[in-house]
Amino acid sequence: MAVRVQTDDFDVGAETKVLTKGRTDIGAVVTFTGTVRGNTPDTPISSMTLEHYPGMTETELERVEAEAAARWPLAASLIIHRYGTLKPGDNIVLVITASAHRQAAFQAAEFLMDYLKSRAPFWKKETDDEGRGEWVDARESDDKAAARWQTPSKVIT
Known part of the structure; x- marks a missing residue:
């Protein structure tokens, strides 16, 4: 289990290879990569700035990753979140979850992403083509997605 908060880009394939190298107990690997959207019908986005509190953010991401490992039989997991x-x-x-079986890997990845989208201690500012910036809150749909994890799920292993 690992968490990294960094400015540098990441390589999904390389990170997956490192996480699973030599592991014969892994039958399923799920990866999710989130990217910056460009222009949307409502908002022309030229950049997104992400801020966090070093130390506090890593501790909180480690906590939620440990919660995922307690809920599902994960062999390995990784969260990389960029800032700047x-x-x-x-x-x-980037979220990678690995387990002996696919259902646990898929559910754990969804759980982690729902948390990251709604409750992770990052602050996001979208800037438009004219240089106007606006801080962004979690969407109601993100909060609803995260709420489904308030009661533990049954997992088939």
């Missing part, structure tokens, strides 16, 4: 100013198309977040 990113452009459309740039990677923001």
Whole structure:
């Protein structure tokens, strides 16, 4: 289990290879990569700036990763979250979950992403093509997705 908060980009394939190297107990690997959206119908986005409190953010991400490991039989997991100013198309977040079986890996990845989208201690500012910036809150749909994990799920292993 690992967490990294960094400015540098990441390579999904390389991170997956390192996480699973030599592991014969893994039958399923789920990866999710979040990227910066470009222009949407409502908002022309030229950049996104992510801020965090060093130390506190890593501790909180480690806590939620440990919760995922307690809920599902994970063999390995990784969360990488970037901060700083990113452009459309740039990677923001990588979540990798690995388990003996696919259902646990899929559910744990969804749980982690729902948390990251709604409750992780990052602050996001979207800047438009004219340089106007606006801080972004979690969407109601993100909060609803995260709420489904308030009661533990049954997992088939």
